[in-house]
Amino acid sequence: MGSGKTAGATAGRPRLSGSVGGAPRQEIIREATALFIAKGYAETTMSEIAHAAGLRQSSVYYWFARKEHILQALLEENRGSLQMARALEPAPEPAAARLYAVLHADAAQLCASPLDFYEFERVARSQPQNFGAFFEDYSELHRRAASIIRQGVDSGELRAVDPEAAATAALGLNEGLQRHYRQPLPGLHTYTADDVSTLSVDTTLASLLRNHDALPGVRTQAAGLMTANSPAES
Amino acid sequence: MGSGKTAGATAGRPRLSGSVGGAPRQEIIREATALFIAKGYAETTMSEIAHAAGLRQSSVYYWFARKEHILQALLEENRGSLQMARALEPAPEPAAARLYAVLHADAAQLCASPLDFYEFERVARSQPQNFGAFFEDYSELHRRAASIIRQGVDSGELRAVDPEAAATAALGLNEGLQRHYRQPLPGLHTYTADDVSTLSVDTTLASLLRNHDALPGVRTQAAGLMTANSPAES
DNA sequence: GAGACTTTCTATAGCTTATCGAAATATCGG
DNA sequence: CCGATATTTCGATAAGCTATAGAAAGTCTC
Structure with a gap:
């Protein structure tokens, strides 16, 4: 098996094409x-x-x-969606802003991923033994999102919803809209990745916030959290 | 081609299996x-x-x-999702209730359909010339949903959102959640078809209604519209 | 009963993923 | 320097898939 070495330079039978890429x-x-x-x-x-x-x-x-x-x-290679959720679930800032940041990061990653989420899920489901990490990541993201929602409900920022169901809806909306970004249906308006991410998260927070008028403030707070916790500053 | 006759009883070479089903x-x-x-x-x-x-x-x-x-x-054979939208888009009832009824009917049909929406879409996209009706139906549903949302915005029932984007989010949420109903991810709570339909539509309306407290009343109104316009009484 | 029409069959082409063993090179021990 | 061994690539091919072509086996019409 070739799984051991990854950088073998010049061993083995040469290629017919002549190419000799390193890895x-x-x-x-x-x-x-x-x-x-x-x-x-x-x-x-x-x-x-x-x-x-x-x-x-x-x-x-x-x-x-x-x-x-x-x-x-x-x-x-494309891990790292969870970093924001892990960092923000226990953070002291208002739950609504943390939820906004986590969901926006998830939506953005779904759009930026090389593969449609549903195509990924489809393959993962056909090979569960090899894609355990996929399901574990998803489950953890869902759990942390629900936890943040629960905190928001307890603090009175959010309506008294079922946190589990609300998290399912929030992630489901992200997934449904990444599809519209990736494969625009003929005749419908097309969106940028940031358009659909913002549309998705704004919709979710508008449905959860006790007071709609708080949304612009939440967005501003979330923007701060997102730059502070972005994986770019590794 | 066999597309002409549909009920040919006993012509042609007999089957090896012996079966002689009528159509x-x-x-x-x-x-x-x-x-x-x-x-x-x-x-x-x-x-x-x-x-x-x-x-x-x-x-x-x-x-x-x-x-x-x-x-x-x-x-x-599985048409009829549009009937509710066609009937309710020009109806005189409050826009919120009509939107609720239309979206709930769409969500319920997505769950009841024999095929995952995305699998359908996938095939439709690979054979656009044969599945024009699929895209036309979707486009019409989107247009009518956006129109109802626009009416609700104008009447002040709904927040001042972009009707096109809000309709995209509403349908996208329906699609994303039908997937969770159809293929529950391991470790997550499983829902019935009515659970996910209600979760989806409640979320959408909670995000659009100017006043959250109106949601229970909208639900009641919508229930009346749904029984009155259900395709069951054809 | 001859010919036409309808429906099913067998055989097979062409594409896919995946396996197997041989071939061609580098590396290492002596 | 040379033979054994390890590494990497190749060609051939199996098995499964969609789809086509033409023969076969009936019914129907006149």
């Missing part, structure tokens, strides 16, 4: 990602990935025994 | 629907459909030249 595993992931973005996971074939990486179809299987393993590797 | 086209749709519900569209093969209907794999192609045509026929 085949990373090269395959890179090319596959570009193809997934352009055509989607299901519509991208191993032959196309192989050709883009300068290999024959069957050679890709030396690095990834199954097509889903490429997706899995891609997922593990 | 092969309907029989194929029925069996395919059951398989789509159980396994999803992509995971159901033409061999399985054929076997369930008492035919060989290639014989199904006499009735449906492509696998997507079965889905298309299935879609045409």
Whole structure:
């Protein structure tokens, strides 16, 4: 198996294409990602990935025994959605602003991800043993979002809703709208990633806030939290 | 082509299986629907459909030249989501109640449909020439929902939102939550079809209503509209 | 009963994912 | 420097999928 070495420079049989990229595993992931973005996971074939990486179809299987393993590797590189939720769930700021920041980060990441959330979920469900991390991450995000909502309900910032259900609705709206961003339906207005993220989170908070007029203030507070807790300052 | 006759009783070469169901086209749709519900569209093969209907794999192609045509026929049988929107968009009742009724009917139909909305959309997008009706229906529903929202904004029932964006969010939430009903994520609470429909529509209206306290009254009004305009009394 | 029409069959092409063993190179011990 | 071993790629191919082509087996019409 090639899973051990990742940077083998010049061993093994040479490629027919002549290319000698340093890290085949990373090269395959890179090319596959570009193809997934352009055509989607299901519509991208191993032959196309192989050709883009300068290999024959069957050679890709030396690095990834199954097509889903490429997706899995891609997922593990794109972690970090939870950082905001982990940082903000126990923070002292108002719950509404923390919820806004967490949901906005989630929505933005769904839009920025190379793969449609539902295509991801589809593959994850067909290979649960390999995608346990996907479900664990989702479950943790849901739990932390519900916890923040509960804090907001207790503090009186938010209406007296069921936190679990409200979290499900908030994440479901993020997911439903990332789809509209990614695959605009013909005839409908198209949105930017930030448009749909803001639309999604504004809608959720408008439904939860006890007082609608607080929304602009919440947005401002959240903007501060988001820059302070963004993963960019690692 | 077999598209002309639909009830051919006893012509043609007899089946090896011996079965002699009266209307092969309907029989194929029925069996395919059951398989789509159980396994999803992509995971159901033409061999399985054929076997369930008492035919060989290639014989199904006499009735449906492509696998997507079965889905298309299935879609045409499950129309009627728009009836509520068509009836209520110009109705004199308060806009909030009409919006509630329309969105609840849409959410309920998404849950009751034999196929996941996104799987439908996926196939429709790959065969746009055959699924024009799907996109037209969606576009019309969106337009009518936006129109009702605009009426509500003008009358002061609803907050001063952008009707187009609000309609996109409302339908997107319905779609995102039907997914949670249909494919519960491991570890999360599971909901009934009515649970998710109510959660979705309550969330949308809570975000749009100028006054949250009006929600229970809107629900009651909407219940009246829904029974009065339900397609069951055709 | 001959010919046309309808429906199903068998066979197969072409595409996909995935496996297997051989081939071609680098590396290491002597 | 040379043979054994490890690494990487290749070609061939199996098995499953959608879809097509043409033969086969009935009914129907006159």
